[in-house]
Amino acid sequence: QRLPLPTYPFERQRYWIEPQKQQQHHYPTPVSLAKKSDISQWFYIPFWKPSLLQPQLEVEQATPKSCVLLFVDECGLGNKLLRQLQQQNHDVISVLVAHNLTKLNESEYTLNPQQPGDYDALIQELSRQQKLPKKIVHLWSVTPGCQQQLEFEKVEQAQTTGFYSLLFLAKALGRQQTNDDFEITVISNNLQPVTPTELVSPEKATLVGVIKVIPQEYANITCRSIDVTVPAPGSWQEQKLVESLLGELSISSCEKVIAYRGGNRWVQCFEPVRLEQAKSNTPRLKQGGVYLITGGVGGIGLVLAEYLAQNYKAKLVLIGRKAFPNQQEWSEWLLTHDHNDSISCKIRKLQQLQQLGAEVLVLAADVTDLQQMQQAIASAHSTFGPLNGVFHAAG
Numbered sequence: 294q295r296l297p298l299p300t301y302p303f304e305r306q307r308y309w310i311e312p313q314k315q316q317q318h319h320y321p322t323p324v325s326l327a328k329k330s331d332i333s334q335w336f337y338i339p340f341w342k343p344s345l346l347q348p349q350l351e352v353e354q355a356t357p358k359s360c361v362l363l364f365v366d367e368c369g370l371g372n373k374l375l376r377q378l379q380q381q382n383h384d385v386i387s388v389l390v391a392h393n394l395t396k397l398n399e400s401e402y403t404l405n406p407q408q409p410g411d412y413d414a415l416i417q418e419l420s421r422q423q424k425l426p427k428k429i430v431h432l433w434s435v436t437p438g439c440q441q442q443l444e445f446e447k448v449e450q451a452q453t454t455g456f457y458s459l460l461f462l463a464k465a466l467g468r469q470q471t472n473d474d475f476e477i478t479v480i481s482n483n484l485q486p487v488t489p490t491e492l493v494s495p496e497k498a499t500l501v502g503v504i505k506v507i508p509q510e511y512a513n514i515t516c517r518s519i520d521v522t523v524p525a526p527g528s529w530q531e532q533k534l535v536e537s538l539l540g541e542l543s544i545s546s547c548e549k550v551i552a553y554r555g556g557n558r559w560v561q562c563f564e565p566v567r568l569e570q571a572k573s574n575t576p577r578l579k580q581g582g583v584y585l586i587t588g589g590v591g592g593i594g595l596v597l598a599e600y601l602a603q604n605y606k607a608k609l610v611l612i613g614r615k616a617f618p619n620q621q622e623w624s625e626w627l628l629t630h631d632h633n634d635s636i637s638c639k640i641r642k643l644q645q646l647q648q649l650g651a652e653v654l655v656l657a658a659d660v661t662d663l664q665q666m667q668q669a670i671a672s673a674h675s676t677f678g679p680l681n682g683v684f685h686a687a688g
């Protein structure tokens with residue numbers, strides 16, 4: 294017997310698998326995050342690789358008119374960039390360092406980089422006018438020359454116009470109730486030692502950290518660093534550098550640490566290096582040595598202290614901001630407070646360090662306060678003698 298089966302209707306619908314679009318960006322090859330059992334394979338060394346601004350991305354140069362917030366430097370590089378951006382029909386709002394937040398005109402502001410409130414007020418004002426740019430170019434770490442001798446004031450100034458300026462800016466952007474993405478490009482000079490003979494400005498080194506951390510704290514902010522050598526004003530080299538920077542600003546690249554040297558573009562990469570156990574038996578730490586640990590009664594501080602007590606019978610100076618009971622009051626404190634009281638737990642831990650052979654001095658001082666730290670070090674000196682080492686674990 295023949296039975297008719299239901300037919301498959303041909304509905305003239307096309308189910309074609311399209312070829313995959315070519316990747317626009319070159320993302321780095323993913324690395325395994327699994328822990329390597331061999332500790333000698335845990336290390337990496339930075340190096341600089343010559344690189345070209347990806348040509349297929351340069352097409353994006355014809356991006357529509359956008360608004361750029363430009364923190365203009367004192368060397369004239371920012372002003373050159375500003376003019377070129379304006380010629381490309383971008384709206385540019387420039388910000389200069391001054392004592393006060395001032396609106397000079399519709400597109401020029403000044404602010405005091407020491408005042409976090411100035412950044413908030415500027416960002417709020419631009420947001421209110423619906424002129425808050427998505428692209429921000431920060432050139433306040435482009436400075437004249439490289440100092441041979443570091444003066445304390447210059448170090449402080451570099452933090453104010455570099456590290457703190459970026460921190461306050463990121464916080465001000467973070468306080469905006471928006472899901473918009475922001476892209477901060479930090480242009481500096483003398484930050485990176487790309488070639489072996491270059492002079493670097495160590496006071497600018499803190500930029501590297503803040504540029505790395507801002508995008509980790511704020512998902513909608515990307516940050517990249519472009520270190521340059523500043524050519525003579527009006528030279529063809531200056532024109533070339535400005536053109537390269539305009540090219541950089543027109544693309545969104547996954548390369549976050551870039552440098553320009555003599556017209557060449559470099560990107561920072563990391564190469565694994567094998568570090569074998571040190572051959573020398575010379576100990577780095579001293580038996581009975583005097584060691585100061587900032588954040589010394591915190592989690593990591595106490596682990597370090599225990600190691601130094603156990604292995605070196607060290608004299609330990611432990612620093613935190615909160616006042617800690619004097620040693621003479623410890624027994625009384627333990628008797629009159631709950632077993633789980635946080636100070637009681639720390640006192641018992643300190644007594645354990647003493648049983649291991651360490652001597653302990655707990656001092657209250659804020660690491661950000663020069664005077665308090667000077668006093669703490671003077672008291673450590675008078676109790677135990679000169680310091681043999683410092684561990685910074687406050688935070």
Ligand SMILES: NC(=O)c1ccc[n+]([C@@H]2O[C@H](COP(=O)([O-])OP(=O)(O)OC[C@H]3O[C@@H](n4cnc5c(N)ncnc54)[C@H](OP(=O)(O)O)[C@@H]3O)[C@@H](O)[C@H]2O)c1
Nearest residue numbers: 588590591592593594612613614615658659660686687688
């Ligand atoms: N625990 C971890 O697994 C881990 C891992 C990687 C990195 N870290 C980093 O290592 C640092 C210490 O971590 P932790 O776990 O030991 O933290 P913690 O238990 O909170 O201890 C930090 C200590 O630093 C002190 N401190 C904070 N600010 C200070 C200041 N301005 N001046 C002087 N002392 C200050 C605090 O004491 P007062 O409050 O009395 O000032 C506290 O005792 C942090 O920066 C942390 O981010 C920790």
